[in-house]
Amino acid sequence: IGFDIIQMINFSIAEVEKNYKGLVIGNQGKNFCVGANLGMILMEAQDDNLFEIDMVINQFQQAMMNIKYSKKPIVAAPFGM
Numbered sequence: 414i415g416f417d418i419i420q421m422i423n424f425s426i427a428e429v430e431k432n433y434k435g436l437v438i439g440n441q442g443k444n445f446c447v448g449a450n451l452g453m454i455l456m457e458a459q460d461d462n463l464f465e466i467d468m469v470i471n472q473f474q475q476a477m478m479n480i481k482y483s484k485k486p487i488v489a490a491p492f493g494m
Contacts, residue, residue, distance in 0.1 A: 437488055
């Protein structure tokens, strides 16, 4: 999960709250999700860019809270990793 996925989650929640009854998070890939983009975190850490790391962590946490406290039901359909 990186910036692009976080932005997509937040956009999807805003759209669902305006125009839909709920949201199912899923995909058609081999795996559902394997977690945070550790490559991006490693590169930022090697560059001593702690501000970027902190920002990514905060944005990820806020996206998860947006899912948890959405006005409409949101469910995830995970599989694989």
